Amino acid sequence: MIDKGAKIYIAGHRGLVGSAILKSLKDKGYSNFVLRTHAELDLTDQKAVAGFFAKEKPEYVFLAAAKVGGIIANNTYRGQFIYENLMIQSNVIHQSYVNGVKKLVFLGSSCIYPKEAGQPIKEEYLLTGPLEYTNEPYAIAKIAGLKMCESYNIQYGTNFIAVMPTNLYGPNDNFNLETSHVLPAILRKIHLGKCLENDAWSLIRKDLDMRPIEGVDGSSQEKDILRVLEKYGVRKLENKVQVELWGSGTPMREFLWSEEMGDATVFVMESVNFLDLNNVIKDKEVKNTHINIGTGVEISIKDVAGLIKNIVGFSGDLWFNTEKPDGTMRKLSDVSKLKSLGWQHKVDIETGLNMMYTWYTKDN
Numbered sequence: 434m435i436d437k438g439a440k441i442y443i444a445g446h447r448g449l450v451g452s453a454i455l456k457s458l459k460d461k462g463y464s465n466f467v468l469r470t471h472a473e474l475d476l477t478d479q480k481a482v483a484g485f486f487a488k489e490k491p492e493y494v495f496l497a498a499a500k501v502g503g504i505i506a507n508n509t510y511r512g513q514f515i516y517e518n519l520m521i522q523s524n525v526i527h528q529s530y531v532n533g534v535k536k537l538v539f540l541g542s543s544c545i546y547p548k549e550a551g552q553p554i555k556e557e558y559l560l561t562g563p564l565e566y567t568n569e570p571y572a573i574a575k576i577a578g579l580k581m582c583e584s585y586n587i588q589y590g591t592n593f594i595a596v597m598p599t600n601l602y603g604p605n606d607n608f609n610l611e612t613s614h615v616l617p618a619i620l621r622k623i624h625l626g627k628c629l630e631n632d633a634w635s636l637i638r639k640d641l642d643m644r645p646i647e648g649v650d651g652s653s654q655e656k657d658i659l660r661v662l663e664k665y666g667v668r669k670l671e672n673k674v675q676v677e678l679w680g681s682g683t684p685m686r687e688f689l690w691s692e693e694m695g696d697a698t699v700f701v702m703e704s705v706n707f708l709d710l711n712n713v714i715k716d717k718e719v720k721n722t723h724i725n726i727g728t729g730v731e732i733s734i735k736d737v738a739g740l741i742k743n744i745v746g747f748s749g750d751l752w753f754n755t756e757k758p759d760g761t762m763r764k765l766s767d768v769s770k771l772k773s774l775g776w777q778h779k780v781d782i783e784t785g786l787n788m789m790y791t792w793y794t795k796d797n
Contacts, residue, residue: 637658
């Protein structure tokens, strides 16, 4: 176990996962945190990261900082995604080794697995086939981070654990329609669709004040707001409002409530060591020591959208644009390793979506 007064650094503590980890730690009685915003510490800056670790000397590190986004962002900013993630990971992992960090947990992503991986996806399917093209740079960066942890453990005797979460959602998610993942994007678009069908312009303007879209905020003219909403698939037709969603809606996805991800990550930090995961195959190669974190339960994008539509109370149409990409058709985690270590999820998708919408609209 970890002493409750141990010095803990959470890289990315304001993000979806980092904030959930911080909440879980506080709930468990931990109190000695060293935290830095991006403005205070640029993790792509090697010299700055080295200086931070040398000065602060954290004992435990959660590496939850990353450049993340959905299909559009991943495919558009390919160079930024691979560069920034490689730099963040390399700097934090290496300085954790140099400064004698007792334990580090690195958060990757389930997109590290091959596009056509068998289902459910076991940890040993890593590097057995081609990746999904749209997020290949991000996936390669995360694979590099995983292998860096594994390699440092083997060569230097560190205790760095890599966990691969499934699709996450929850408080502090990214609702920017230019860069967000599928679930928060669907939720926000349907929420805006409901506001539009009710002519609730004060709510639309408040939403845009909190989260502008391409520079359009609540003070913009109505025609400019309608234009940007139209661009992102929220449009008022003759007698109804239509919300456009990308793809066919048939891909299956697994979703984990972010606060449960926080709990699972803290569980791994407290209870799991590298030697517990040392899978030695017949030729003595150490591989696949990472851990999938998920629910082991999947749902189609169309069904998720239907649940959100009901929760929000939107009576308009959902139109699935099949000219847009679907991404990987199925991506279900095998979570048997995680369960064998002693952790499993409790929050089902409908309960989580209700909590997420309540959180999203609490200030609207």
